[in-house]
Amino acid sequence: MNSNDDCSDETEIFDAIVVGGGPGGSTTASLIARDGNRVLLLEAETFPRYQIGESLLPSTIHGVCALLGVDDQLREAGFPVKRGGTFKWGANPEPWTFAFETSRNLPGPVSHAYQVERMKFDKILLDNAEKLGVDVRYNHSATGVVRDDDGRIAGVTYRDTTQQTRTATARFVVDASGSGSRLHNEVGGRREYSPFFRNLALFGYFEGAKRLPAPNSGNILCVAFDAGWFWFIPLSDTLTSVGVVVKHEMAAEIQGDPAEALEKLIAKCPLISDHLDGARRVEEGPYGQLRVRKDYSYDRTSIWAPGMCLVGDAAxxxxxxxxxxxxxxxxxxxxxxxxxNSVLAGDIAEEAGWQEFEFRYRHEFALFRDFVTAFYEMHVDEDSYFWQARKIAGQPGDAKAAFAELVGGVAGLDFARPDLDSPEGNTTDLVRAAAALTSVTTNSDEDGTCPVPEDTSPVVIGALSAMVPHSAKHDAAFTDRLAVSPDGLRWC
Structure with missing residues (x-):
């Protein structure tokens, strides 16, 4: 083993090491631990801590979070219910609204998401990881990777709470430490920033802002204006996240006096100005700081190497x-x-597993990247955006439903799609959809199926319904892909 740091004390050994305790890291660690593996998670900060990214999608709540077992906790947390989104965007001078329930993939009880305070949401997920057996260490910062004699990544060096540098080894390292990652270059390749999205965001928080009329009072409101666009996210009955995205050329003005810049930009956007009439900007506590993010749209030429991968904003x-x-x-x-999990269990070769990871991850990222690019065309109305969503996602049928599926996170390869021509196609019961669609493209059984075991609980099936691969007949590119085990934890 070799590393760039002088390490003290003995080396600890794990099956997997995850760097970063945000949603990507806690999800990875939890699902590896659930499959019976020993996992170390290193988090540089103490939770709860502030983070942006407060508006969630149904795919996260009813898919991944259900698989993690935290969906009940989220439901009981009192987060505002997000039924869709409201936009003042494009050629239509009036605001327009879409609803997740338009999609057949998001019927009834799963036709919503939440607007969350990330300090609360992230802690729910990371506390759950600890309950599942993950060794979570706060105020521990990864400083580098360890490689074996063949150059394979085989662990990390990190600083503990006493600032001692230590070493931990594992079969796999997952970098989930965000855009500021110190490790992402270890997988090779390079980070490539988008020339199209050379934007920056300025954001803060307000008390006492207005709300959209019910039942859409929990919706995100996005408003385009001459200088860019605003987001307006209700986080409670009184607290609202408000941010503005503008071109990079305004960086000097915004960074010079953020408070004055935000005030001027609000004044230039009548709909946001009206919603903030009488509201007070929060100036104390974790929400009291105006924050700026710039050059935040990027891709990477490599997102894995033997022994290591990148997830979330690290990628x-x-x-x-x-x-x-x-x-x-x-x-x-x-x-x-x-x-x-699959490689540790000896089910598949490592390269095949990472190829599946990369294929699905890049496919999902491309859906959003391509549609966001089309969405910045401001000289068309919402019907054109709906049509673009149907085209990009390759969805037949209603264009507005395709829009709801794409922005709800359920247009990709890992959301079960009922056969719309069958009697079950209109079901509002995702449990039935999961039971019908777990036999899909696979190499696991002689008949090409990956069946649900008889003792699989409705709760597990309900989670799988949002995250098992759909029938190959819906996507020709899917025919040679691996399928998902009934418990959602491995490839099969």
Whole structure:
């Protein structure tokens, strides 16, 4: 073994080491631990801690979070219910609204998500990881990777709470430490920033802002104006996250006096100005600081190497207009866990597992990247956006439903799609959909199926319904892919 740091004390050995305790890291660690593996998670901060990215998608809540076993906790947390989104965007001068329930993949009880305070949401997920047996260590910062004699990544060096440098080894390392990752270059390749999305965001929090009329009072409101666009996210009955995304050329003005810049930009956007009439900007506590993020849309030429992968913002990020950040983080964490579990169990070769991880992750990222790019065309109306969503996602049928599926996170390869021509096609019971669609493209059984075991509980099936691969007849590119085990934890 070799590393760049002088390490003290003895080396600890794990099956997997996850760096970063945000949604991507806690998801990865939890699902690896659930499969019976020993997992170390290193988190540089103490929770709860502030984080942006507060508007979630149904795929996260009813797919990944159900698989993690925290969906009941989220339901009981009192987060505002997000039934869709409201936009003042494009050629239509009036605001327009979409609802998740438009999609047949999001019927009835799963036709919503939540607007969350990340300090609360992230702690729910990381506390759950500890309950599942993950060794979570706060105030522990990864400083580098360890490689074996063949150059394979085989662990990390880290600083503990006493600032001593220590070593831990594992079959796999997962970097989930976000856009500021110190480790992402270890997988090779390079980070490539999008020339199209050379934007920056300025954001803060307000008390006492207005709400959209019921039943859409929990919706995100996105408003385009001459200088860019605003987000307006209700986090409680009184607290609202408000941010503005503008071109990179405004960086000097915004960084010079953020408070004055935000005030001026609000004044230029009548709908946001009206919603903030009488509201007070929070100036104390974790929400009291105005924050700036710039150059945040990027991809990477490599997202894995033998022994290591990147998930969430350590790998990729795209413009936040469709709130895809947590979705991509938790989704990629789930994919990484499946690969690691499968390789540790001896089910598949490592390269095959990482290829499956990369294929699905890049496919999901591309859906959002391509649609966000099309969405920035401001000279068309919402019907054109709906049509673009149907085209990009390759969805037949209603264009508005395709839009809801794409921005709900359920247009990709890992969401079960009922056969719309069958009697079960209109079911509002995702448990039935999962039971019908777990026999899909696979190499696991002689008949090409990966059946649900008789003792699989309705809770597990309900989670799988949002995250098992759909029938190959719906996507020709899927015919040679691996399938998912009935418990959602491995490839098969």
């Amino acid at each position: 990729v990020f795209i413009d936040p207009v469709f709130s895809s950040g947590v979705h991509l983080s938790t989704y990629s964490g789930m994919l990484a866990a499946r690969t690691i």
